[in-house]
Amino acid sequence: MIHVTNLTKRYAGRTAVDSISFDVGRGEIVGFLGPNGAGKSTTLRMLTCYLSATEGKAKVAGHDIFRDSINVRRRVGYMPENVPLYSDMRVQEYLRFRARLKGMKYRESRSATNEAMDICGLADVQRKMIATLSKGYKQRVGLADALVNKPELLILDEPTNGLDPNQIRQVRELIRHLGERHTILISTHILHEVEMTCGRVIIIDHGKIRASDTPQALVRRLRAAGKVSLQVKGNPQLVLEEIEQMAGVKTVRHVDTRQEWALIEIRTVANTEICEALYELAVKKNWVLRELVQHRASLEDAFVDLTLAGKTTPNGKGENE
Amino acid sequence: MRAFWIIFCKELRSFFLSPLAYVLMALFTGIAGFLFARTVESMQQKIMPRSLIFNLVGSGFFWMGFLILFPLITMRLFAEERKMGTLEGLFTAPVRTSEVVLGKFFATVVLYCVLILPMFLFFPIFKLVTGQSEAFHNGAFWGAFIGLMLVGTFNISIGVFASSVTQNQLIAAMLTFVGVMMHYMLGFLLYINALPESQWTAGLNYFSTIEHISTLSEGLIDTRPFVYYLSFSAVLLALTHHVLEYRKWKA
Numbered sequence: 001m002i003h004v005t006n007l008t009k010r011y012a013g014r015t016a017v018d019s020i021s022f023d024v025g026r027g028e029i030v031g032f033l034g035p036n037g038a039g040k041s042t043t044l045r046m047l048t049c050y051l052s053a054t055e056g057k058a059k060v061a062g063h064d065i066f067r068d069s070i071n072v073r074r075r076v077g078y079m080p081e082n083v084p085l086y087s088d089m090r091v092q093e094y095l096r097f098r099a100r101l102k103g104m105k106y107r108e109s110r111s112a113t114n115e116a117m118d119i120c121g122l123a124d125v126q127r128k129m130i131a132t133l134s135k136g137y138k139q140r141v142g143l144a145d146a147l148v149n150k151p152e153l154l155i156l157d158e159p160t161n162g163l164d165p166n167q168i169r170q171v172r173e174l175i176r177h178l179g180e181r182h183t184i185l186i187s188t189h190i191l192h193e194v195e196m197t198c199g200r201v202i203i204i205d206h207g208k209i210r211a212s213d214t215p216q217a218l219v220r221r222l223r224a225a226g227k228v229s230l231q232v233k234g235n236p237q238l239v240l241e242e243i244e245q246m247a248g249v250k251t252v253r254h255v256d257t258r259q260e261w262a263l264i265e266i267r268t269v270a271n272t273e274i275c276e277a278l279y280e281l282a283v284k285k286n287w288v289l290r291e292l293v294q295h296r297a298s299l300e301d302a303f304v305d306l307t308l309a310g311k312t313t314p315n316g317k318g319e320n321e
Numbered sequence: 322m323r324a325f326w327i328i329f330c331k332e333l334r335s336f337f338l339s340p341l342a343y344v345l346m347a348l349f350t351g352i353a354g355f356l357f358a359r360t361v362e363s364m365q366q367k368i369m370p371r372s373l374i375f376n377l378v379g380s381g382f383f384w385m386g387f388l389i390l391f392p393l394i395t396m397r398l399f400a401e402e403r404k405m406g407t408l409e410g411l412f413t414a415p416v417r418t419s420e421v422v423l424g425k426f427f428a429t430v431v432l433y434c435v436l437i438l439p440m441f442l443f444f445p446i447f448k449l450v451t452g453q454s455e456a457f458h459n460g461a462f463w464g465a466f467i468g469l470m471l472v473g474t475f476n477i478s479i480g481v482f483a484s485s486v487t488q489n490q491l492i493a494a495m496l497t498f499v500g501v502m503m504h505y506m507l508g509f510l511l512y513i514n515a516l517p518e519s520q521w522t523a524g525l526n527y528f529s530t531i532e533h534i535s536t537l538s539e540g541l542i543d544t545r546p547f548v549y550y551l552s553f554s555a556v557l558l559a560l561t562h563h564v565l566e567y568r569k570w571k572a
Contacts, residue, residue: 048413052569
């Protein structure tokens, strides 16, 4: 559905998107994840033909984004960041206008508008001015706008931005529901969202793709290189030295001392179990141990790992498949 | 072409569903009505060589009120969309930039026609009420109408262009006002002999709105103003098109 090769966007003195390549297959829900300013919106804007690429190529729904932009735009439903809408129009009026603008016939546009309003739960506000709607409703109008002409592909830029937890849940439900019929590419910096809705995650940072995999696989990969923390009574310096000697330890760090308890964090090499060895070490050295935890990695860890420390971890080099 | 009509209708709707159109119509009709009454009065006092229409549309006061219309009707066209971010939604829909520019432009031209229509009703009503058939002849009437349409089209395209370069409506309005005012003044200064005569000022005659209007409102339909105003409008609209496309390439 989307086929991107070496797409690059350079602004004066700054490369926003740096030669990225990825594919999105028909029927997939793909999360585009990255910190603010990573180049997510720029990429989506290039895919929707709002901006032109400096270099590289992309095909959306079989059409080249540069040569055949009208045909691309006809097949893509796009919801921009912050959902800009004409605030002086009524919901129904706006959606009809958008449906017509996207090439639907008058009669078609009416039924399509009703359908989109049904899907997004807008029936009871259809006669309201958009300016008077709450943020959650505006977001849903934006979503209804994106899907009103039944596009093959939905591109949603931070669809849950600025919503309260209940609304986020509703929108997430909606997206999952839409995923049954459309291919969806959503960008977000909220990890939870991706974990809940997406079949695949593309993590992007500084304009480069850091990883592309299922959320579960990303987490698994990270858990393999696990994290252990312990609280121990004693001289932290000595403890650190001892632990550093152990097999399978990558880094050790003294995080904090609370009263006399030293909090120590250990990162281990992939696929090693060191808790038992740690316990034995503590017994041998007569350390008083209060806590010994093997952390379960979350997508959040993967994200932090890939986008912050990503340049140093071997995991960070995930190429797209 | 399809998108052109949809945008054209949408713009017209939003003009006439907001109070702006009615406020402007009242304002402009009021100013024009006041000046019309003054012109009639002064024509009663002494014999004037030119027609009622010429005396009205040729006066500097009329142009003050007239030129103020353009910034007000064009300032929001693109500046507002840029500010609100709706430009993104507009250009990610399957529409051509030219369709958007022309749709908005022609919608504004139609609004402009509606705004000046009441003023042109003054003249037939005046004839009907007073029976003064010699106050003006039909040529003057249609000539003045065509003249104001041409100047209006040109000024609107200045406004469309100004609105596309900024996201601040106030700046768009100022640019438009300065643009239309400077263009008008260029000819006006010449007309009142405020500029020294030279080979340079002779060329300025071609830009002189007041010169064009004087000729047209005497009933003399010259084709030069047609070419001048329409071609410059086309150039300004093409520039607007480029400004809007430029966002794609901005580095």
